[in-house]
Amino acid sequence: MVLPKVIYENLPYLYFLLSGALLAYGDSWYYIFSGAIFYIVACVVLVTRSAHRRLDKQNYRAIKHALPELLYEYLPYTYGAIGIFILMSTRQPILQFVAFALFVLALRNLVCRRTNRSKAKGLF
Incomplete structure (x- = not known):
């Protein structure tokens, strides 16, 4: 299944919005858990995309972080x-x-x- 580029590029931000809506809407653990899952999925998608789209990949492995x-x-x-x-x-x-x-x-x-x-x- 291939999504249109407009939907594909904005999907993580939709996940963030859904997460915020769930956290704002209810106080039960179901809403909090669902909001946390949407937040985590959005973060994973954005970090994965960033890793694949890097233009500085040749220096990527040379960077040492604390x-x-x-x-x-x-x-x-x-x-x-x-x-x-x-x-x-x-x-x-x-x-x-x-x-x-x-x-x-x-x-x-x-x-x-x-x-x-x-x-x-x-x-x-």
């Missing part, structure tokens, strides 16, 4: 999930600020990662 590669790849999504959990579970302003900071950090990491991986390595 964290294991699997943890490094999913860290921005983990920041986002923790931020969502904090926002849903508290009304304290300082913790809401921490959640906002986690969202900003996750977004920054994803934007930098996309920029670095979408262009071939230059000479300088």
Whole structure:
């Protein structure tokens, strides 16, 4: 089965929206579990696509991270999930600020990662 490109490219974001809708709609464990599954599937799809679409593949194996590669790849999504959990579970302003900071950090990491991986390595 082949999906049209518009649907295929936006499917992980639809999963994120479904996850958010499930978390916002209900408080039972069924909604929370289903929302978590949709969030995890969206993260896996985006990380897998990123790995296959890298233009800097020749230098990909030479990069050494302080964290294991699997943890490094999913860290921005983990920041986002923790931020969502904090926002849903508290009304304290300082913790809401921490959640906002986690969202900003996750977004920054994803934007930098996309920029670095979408262009071939230059000479300088």
